Amino acid sequence: MPQYTLTYFDIEALGEPIRMLLSYGKIPFTDNRIDFEKDWAKFKAAMPMGQLPILEIDGKVMYQSMAISRYLAKQVGLSGANDLENYEIDNAADNINDFRAKIASAAYESHEEAKQHKYEILKKETIPFFLNKLDKIAEENNGHFALKKLTWADLYFTGLINYLNFIAQEDLLANHSNLRKVVENTHAAPGIKEWVAKRPKSNR
Numbered sequence: 001m002p003q004y005t006l007t008y009f010d011i012e013a014l015g016e017p018i019r020m021l022l023s024y025g026k027i028p029f030t031d032n033r034i035d036f037e038k039d040w041a042k043f044k045a046a047m048p049m050g051q052l053p054i055l056e057i058d059g060k061v062m063y064q065s066m067a068i069s070r071y072l073a074k075q076v077g078l079s080g081a082n083d084l085e086n087y088e089i090d091n092a093a094d095n096i097n098d099f100r101a102k103i104a105s106a107a108y109e110s111h112e113e114a115k116q117h118k119y120e121i122l123k124k125e126t127i128p129f130f131l132n133k134l135d136k137i138a139e140e141n142n143g144h145f146a147l148k149k150l151t152w153a154d155l156y157f158t159g160l161i162n163y164l165n166f167i168a169q170e171d172l173l174a175n176h177s178n179l180r181k182v183v184e185n186t187h188a189a190p191g192i193k194e195w196v197a198k199r200p201k202s203n204r
């Protein structure tokens, strides 16, 4: 059996969809968590793109969380059966990633006034726009993001949601029952249920 090591920070965010994919596939992995304050400066230069997560499989270093997710999804049966199905899943994951990037752009803005301005637009326009669109997609897919069944796009959203709530500074799912259903369906999946019950507690 190959040795899997997922290296990320001690949070959910971009590492969590990968932890969920491995758990769903019942693939044992070392959950290596780097202390950002204490140790990150030491590791950063050695990372392929200066960032985390990375997944090592018998020493082969993989990076870019969505590329890793696509790779693992194929291994564990959470990708599509053909190009069109994969398009549907990728499309959903890209929508989710666009939403993530918009929120992150406000959260990591270093200029205080610009940050306030970005949050105002986020709250007034961007968040309601994306949540309504994503909730509609989830409704059309019976509590999933694509193909009316569990795919890696559901794990991508569910893995990110606590982090998105944290950086958006609100409960994004409060008024979106179809998105809550995606999270419930993902949490109920075999392997993921057990992972969520035992994973380190984090609010992001």
Ligand SMILES: N[C@@H](CCC(=O)N[C@@H](CS)C(=O)NCC(=O)O)C(=O)O
Residues within 6 Å of the ligand: 013, 014, 044, 050, 051, 052, 053, 063, 064, 065, 066
């Ligand atoms: N596109 C990359 C983005 C990775 C990324 O933004 N990683 C952040 C943590 S979520 C990071 O490593 N930050 C530390 C740094 O840039 O020094 C991916 O999806 O893997």
